[in-house]
Amino acid sequence: MTLTDQYRDIADLPGTIPVFPLAGAILLPRGQLPLNIFEPRYLKMIDDALRGDRIIGMVQPDGEEAILASQMPDKQPPLCAIGCAGRLTSFAETGDGRIVITLTGISRFRIKSELTALTPYRQCEVDWNEFAGDLIAGHDQDKVSRERLLEILKEYLETHELQADWRAIRLSSNETLVNSLCTISPYGPREKQALLEAKTLEDRNQMLIALTEKALQELSPNDTTVQ
Numbered sequence: 001m002t003l004t005d006q007y008r009d010i011a012d013l014p015g016t017i018p019v020f021p022l023a024g025a026i027l028l029p030r031g032q033l034p035l036n037i038f039e040p041r042y043l044k045m046i047d048d049a050l051r052g053d054r055i056i057g058m059v060q061p062d063g064e065e066a067i068l069a070s071q072m073p074d075k076q077p078p079l080c081a082i083g084c085a086g087r088l089t090s091f092a093e094t095g096d097g098r099i100v101i102t103l104t105g106i107s108r109f110r111i112k113s114e115l116t117a118l119t120p121y122r123q124c125e126v127d128w129n130e131f132a133g134d135l136i137a138g139h140d141q142d143k144v145s146r147e148r149l150l151e152i153l154k155e156y157l158e159t160h161e162l163q164a165d166w167r168a169i170r171l172s173s174n175e176t177l178v179n180s181l182c183t184i185s186p187y188g189p190r191e192k193q194a195l196l197e198a199k200t201l202e203d204r205n206q207m208l209i210a211l212t213e214k215a216l217q218e219l220s221p222n223d224t225t226v227q
Helices: 040-051 064-069 129-135 146-159 166-171 174-184 189-197 201-219
Strands: 016-021 032-037 055-059 082-093 099-114 122-127
Touching: 016 040, 032 040, 040 055, 040 082, 040 099, 055 099, 055 122, 082 189, 099 129, 146 174, 146 201, 174 189, 174 201, 189 201
Parallel strands: 016 055
Antiparallel strands: 016 122, 032 099, 055 082, 082 099, 099 122
C-alpha cells in the first residue's frame, strides 16, 4: 500500500488546497514530480503542508502572459481550470536554504474559486467529482495501445540518440508508462495541459503518440508518415 492509497473516495480529499502555479510541469495520478523549492512563498507553502495534510495542487498559469506574470511574486495571473493534486512524499533541505521535494499524484481537480488568503501562496476551493476515476489505480489501463506507444518512443529515442532503461519500461504498468512519459515529455505548456485534461488514459496515450509523431515529422519534413 502506497501513501496515496489512503485516498479511496473524493470525500477523503480536502475542499480547499494550496496551489503551486508552474508552467510546463504537470502531475498525474500516482506519478511523481520532483521539485526544487526556493522562493519564500513556496517554502512557506511546504512548511504549512508538512504540518497539515501534505496535499498540494499543481496547476499551470493560463496563457503566455500569465506564465510571465507567474514569475513575479506580486502578481496573481489567471490559472488553468484543471490541475492535479499530489501528496508530499519526500522532503530534503539543502545547505543553501532550498527544499527538494517529491509530489506523488492523487487526483486531478477543477478549480471552483480562489480564496482571498492571508498566506503568501495561493489557495483554491476545488471540485474532485469529475475525476473520481483517478483514485482507482490502473483505471482503464487495459485499453491502452501500449505497442504503438513503445514503437514511437523507440523511434524518438533513436532519432535523438537517447538511451532508455527498457527493462524498467517493460515492467511498467500501462498507467505508469503513459503518465511518466507525459510528465517528462519535452512539450510546451499548452500541450502539457492537454495531456493533463485528457479524459481517459488511452486518450492521453493517443495524444502523446500524436505529439511525438508530429515532433518527428518536423525533424524529417520530407516524410509524409512516421513508420
